[in-house]
Amino acid sequence: MLLRERTNLGSGMMVAGLSVLALVSWASWVGGAAPSALTHQETAHPHLTIYYWPFPARAHSLLSMCAVACAPCTHVHSYDRIAAVASANGGSMEGGGVGDTFAPPIVVDEDNQGFAISQSVAATLYVGQRLGFDAAVPNVPKSVQYMVDLADFLAQIPGGEGPTLIFDEELGRKLAHFHTSGRFDAWMQNIERSIIGPYYYGERVSYVDFYLNQVLKWIYQRIYRQIPGAENVFGAYPKAMGVQASVSALDVTTCPVLGSPFPLTTSFPSPDEPFSKPFLDTLANTSIFR
């Protein structure tokens, strides 16, 4: 079921129990105490500008929180404007900021004196707090651990990160080892145990849930959906799948992000080229997905 949007949830369920879960009105999952996030009106939310490339990837959780909260958020995705605020590209912050944001995603909060923040984990924490998605979080440092765990999981999966990866036999061997060594399962079980259910912190969605959706969608769309037999790679982790499906369902029923060229149904674009035969053959020979 992972990555199917809410409108598609009526057919082809891979995990029967979750279809019911995901078809429940999404509003009930947000919890009753955040009405401003549910009215589809612009409220007192800050105006946020999110600088990121023209696909979601590391900005997915940021854009998604804005969409679900109906916050007046602008997605700026031209190279020149990103370079103007990213110090890795020589930029300093517009409006006299300190120039200590290295690379996108970069969030500028127009209603907090142009405060700027980068790094996806830190920015997700900031935007989550600004938009009220922190109400369920009892302990901020532990929430940071959960997000860094997810970022580490993404970084450690061979083929997960990097725009120029070549899906060749060597990468296939590494990905096979990631599974046969038990590392994939160890990470996912750790993530699964972190989740109370249905969301990380129970009944109410938090910024950590948005971050999980970003990372699992990315991994799935980047790698597994293109590997025969791997469609259900997250099937053994129903809590994580539940979070991912529920947050995805929120995305598509709420407000668009200004200026964004893509829908939030995609976290990371698929590689331009289909996976190579040696890559797929290597995985098939290890039988890791049977």
Next chain:
Amino acid sequence: MLLRERTNLGSGMMVAGLSVLALVSWASWVGGAAPSALTHQETAHPHLTIYYWPFPARAHSLLSMCAVACAPCTHVHSYDRIAAVASANGGSMEGGGVGDTFAPPIVVDEDNQGFAISQSVAATLYVGQRLGFDAAVPNVPKSVQYMVDLADFLAQIPGGEGPTLIFDEELGRKLAHFHTSGRFDAWMQNIERSIIGPYYYGERVSYVDFYLNQVLKWIYQRIYRQIPGAENVFGAYPKAMGVQASVSALDVTTCPVLGSPFPLTTSFPSPDEPFSKPFLDTLANTSIFR
């Protein structure tokens, strides 16, 4: 000057101005409002158990904060006891915890119902808050950005991470490229601009300063101090050097950590073998350190 401990600061200064800075009584840098950290007495600090290998590395900032605050901290470093709490090794938390701490460093707070947290950035935030090193921090998400920036810098330097790295010609080429491409300088300038001075947030030390000390010490001791001509690789970044020297000076004048087999003068052990000639020749040929 980087990595010379306070006791050595009287000789061989590479940056003249900083010698005076570092020789000022360390107590004045901590700030006047945290007396419990300055009395060398056990106060109301929580008892923390820090699970990490028998060298500082990613636990350096945690151990260092405990030492400076004189908090009753125990460093547990046997493989078996670490494996018992790290889910990557099959462990679940002692005392009935949730088993969602993947790998060391792992901190268990005996005085917070055995609360457990992992990931160096998240754990540094938690311990920093528990021991009062958050008083100067105006914005927690931004402090998380600063620490993830430092972790990214460490991860991106070829040879910075990984116990099994081979310092061969290929790694030499990558390290040379990291400098000649401007990436090293772009990161360090970004870090430099993040620091108000003398500490990240001005006059008072914070957990972010401890994290910087951990990362820059690690990088220096792992790589640069063994490369002829690279001793002063951080010389162009006086604010970062100032933070590092000042935090190092705090370490050595305060309380020991129970059970820890090493002094906090070392963050990361040097490689067992000297760097290979092809590695050093590759760097020398690029003249990056002249």
